[in-house]
Amino acid sequence: MIKETESTTHAGRIRRRMGSTEIPADANGKQLLVNDQNKYKSMMIRAYSSVWMIGGFIFVVYMGHLYIWAMVVIIQIFMAKELFGLLRKANEDKQLPGFKHLNWHFFFTAMLFVYGRILSQRLVNTVTTDKLLYKIVANLIKYHMVTCYFLYIASFVWFILSLKKKMYKYQFGQYAWTHMILIVVFTQSSFTVANIFEGIFWFLLPASLIVINDIAAYIFGFFFGKTPLIKLSPKKTWEGFIGASVTTIISAFVLANFLGRFQWLTCPRKDLSTGWLQCDPGPLFTPESFALPGWLPWKEVHVMPVQWHALGLGLFASIIAPFGGFFASGFKRAFKIKDFGDSIPGHGGMTDRMDCQMVMAVFAYIYHQSFIVAQSVSVGMIFDQIVMNLSYEEQRELYTKIGQIIKDRQFGES
Structure with missing residues (x-):
């Protein structure tokens, strides 16, 4: 009789837990993130906020x-x-x-x-x-x-x-x-x-990859997440991390091709005006043709060189940049707070959204200066730097010296 009572009480506790806000457990007693019922409401709030943020972001970029x-x-x-x-x-x-x-x-x-x-x-x-x-x-x-x-x-x-x-x-x-x-x-x-x-391209692509990675991690973790990734962020799962990584790298390659077609995104801004930009796209944004095997329906594919660089950005955005979020999670745990603020419904504060973006921005700049600028130097760019950074007198002096160098070489060759 006592055993039946204990069994009934135990079953009642399980039913109350299943109907409460706690995450259900599997047969081994482990919590299944994929079965959390309360997450649907937070998902809708987060989705609405994301739509507004993305829409506002696109408008600002267009401006x-x-x-x-x-x-x-x-x-x-x-x-x-x-x-x-x-x-x-x-x-x-x-x-x-x-x-x-x-x-x-x-x-x-x-x-x-x-x-x-x-x-x-x-x-x-x-x-x-x-x-x-x-x-x-x-x-x-x-x-x-x-x-x-x-x-x-x-x-x-x-x-x-x-x-x-x-x-x-x-x-x-x-x-x-x-x-x-x-x-x-x-x-x-x-x-x-x-x-x-x-060039807006070098801001927009890295920022977009972080957004894509964050959304993909949330979706994959929401539907398939079972295995916690790191103790600092209990809601992060391996399924979400891996799914987001693959999605981000593929998106980087495709998105770079799309964004690279617009000169107002790829041209650098050399003043503080707001007009539309036009410039020589250079070899980085000029598509190259690659022949495909005969058994494929397409004979060739056109790829911009910048797309290969985008793969590096995508790899960093999917593997390293999330550690900015993990750092922020540890920081919040140290101060015993859930979010840095509540300015964005479903997302927390502005700092909660920008933790990974900051890490990504630094990497994008370093990558651009290390691997892109050196490959993008042309006579036109050197001329622009001369016009921008030298005074009229310095430009005349440079012109005179270059002319003298050319004359000396001509006499030397003759």
Whole structure:
């Protein structure tokens, strides 16, 4: 009788668990991620948010380089806001009026320094037709570094003067935390902006691959996920990881062919205007023909050289970039939070969406500078660099020296 009661009680517990929010278990007692019933609601919320984000992203990309840069700045501000809030304490902040503003002063000083260095030459190219404006901009750029330095010193002095007894530990902790945020956010996002002006292609392809990998991992994990991948992210599964990797690499090859057909995506932006771009696509974006075996219905296939490079980006996006997400998961566990914020329904905060993107942006820039730029040098590009970076007097001096070199060689050969 006692055994029957215990058996009935045990069966009742199992039924209650199956009807609760817990994930059902298999015969061996292991939880099956694929049978989680609560995930359907979160999937719909996540899907709606994803549609809106992708739609907005496409619109911004269509608008051009400056609008993409503005989007990156807005994302940075959201990320900084989320990260600043992690270590803030309400009671301490009340005793330190204006201390929050100090963090943002550091933030915008870093923004001025980073983007000033990246966009200075393009700003000069934009105002070359107006002599007065050109002189003003040239002087601003000339003293850009010293201006940023004294703005930082002003923040440093502000911090020292704001030190309050019994609050030193909290204040110095915030000071160190602020600088770590600046390093993480600006060091990586500066590569993103550099990619944008090298050609939207070099921003759009890596960013799209991360989105594709994230969506594919979610879908494969949703329908087939059974084996947990890493303890830092319990919802990540091997099935989702492998399925997403294959999908991302294939997508990279196909997407590069599609994006490489549009000059306004592949041309670098050399100024800060918003007009459409046209340029010589160069050998990187010129399709090459490859003969196929006779038993196939197609005789040949056309492949752009950039598609082979895209495979490298796809491989990194599918295998290494997800570790940015794992790092973020460990970071959140350390602070005992589920998400960095709640600005994106179903996705968490902006930082939750940008963890892998930051890692990918750095790799894309390094890959472009290491393997693409060296292969893309042409007479036209050298001429453009001369026009952009040398003054009129320096161009005349270069012209004279090149002419003299050519004459010397002609006499030497004769």
